[in-house]
Amino acid sequence: MTLPHPLPHLGEIAGDYDILLCDVWGVIHNGRESWPAACQALTRFNQRGGHVVLISNSPRPATDVIAQLDGLGVPREAWKAFVTSGDATRAELAKRAPGPAWIVGPERDDALYAGLDLNRATGAADAAFISVTGPVDDDTETPEDYRDRFAAGAARGLELICANPDRVVQRGDKLIYCGGALADLYESLGGRVVMAGKPYAPIYDLAIREAETLAGGPVDRSRVLCIGDGVVTDVMGANAQGLDCLFIAQGIHGDQAKGPDGALDPARAADLLKAETTYARYAALELAW
Structure with a gap:
């Protein structure tokens, strides 16, 4: 199995993508606090002309979850559109x-x-x-x-x-x-x-429509990057849609993708992906610019 490419900094590949479809819980917050480095990375991507669409398996409509993001300190500048499993359901x-x-x-x-x-x-x-x-x-x-x-x-x-x-x-x-x-x-x-949520098609259809609205026309799917920590949701969904994926290997998986030195071990990350017959082009322990 091809190992995911270690990607400690999103900025290394930001120029390759126009759209980020980014998971929320486990990538930019843990339900109690947001992670400044992840929020900054998304903000920088937007500032450079990209478009961040948050794509969450929250069962509530996106309009009802925005207050939660605000309360956790996720800056509005970190995203431009937001779709949820609740919207699709x-x-x-x-x-x-x-x-x-x-x-x-x-x-x-x-x-x-x-x-x-x-x-x-x-x-x-x-x-x-x-x-x-x-x-x-x-x-x-x-x-x-x-x-x-x-x-x-x-x-x-x-x-x-x-x-x-x-x-x-x-x-x-x-x-x-x-x-x-x-x-x-x-x-x-x-x-x-x-x-209807991740990894199923309806929520991705909603997210791509939001991205097309932001971009003012059709998007090149080869320039769309999915980011998430769920193998059977985020990664599997990206694979089904034929989209590149950055697997956040810490999140719900804890230290399973870490090597003895505490850094990402691509082989261990690949093992997490292989267990569900999935593949991610990139992997990182956390999202950072």
Whole structure:
């Protein structure tokens, strides 16, 4: 397998790209604080005439997540457009209105359903489908807490719409389960899952349309770089779209891609990618200019 090229500084290749499709959680913040070096790198790319489109598996619409970025200190200059899995998923939910939908997730994700006229079910017994954004309490719950309830849904043949394909994200120094982990469980029980976020095409279609608006016309896909720390979301999605990728190998993978000297080990990074049959042109432990 070809090893990813170590890339400690985005500035080395910035001139090769016009568009960055950049992941958010795990690249520019960890849910509790933003990372100045990553924010500066994106800002510099924009200042040099490029266009940064943030592409996140957040289950909420982008308009609802911007306040979170502001609160974490991510400067508006670091991005020009923002699309989320929630944005892409709303079209899937609208097709299934009025439901009723058995909605699984914390109240903070309710913006996903605004204006969709979905009726709410109390559980699998009275639902037409299931909509999942993540565990109701992601501080304490695991997918196993949903096994029995999901088994009832799978037995009824209910479709599960997952608004956040991420399996885990880093919150501070802790990994928490996301919607993708619940979707994996549902599939293991024989249920059918639909997802529109990374690595699936709908969210990339939205992101490219945003990039074309910024650029004032069609974009050359050979000059689009995807950046992210999720192998089965960011990297796999870039591969499916035929786009170059910068794999941020620290993120949710901790120290697995580090060598004995604490620097990136391309072979270890390649092992993380190879485990999911993916490839990234570049790899770095963190995003910096």
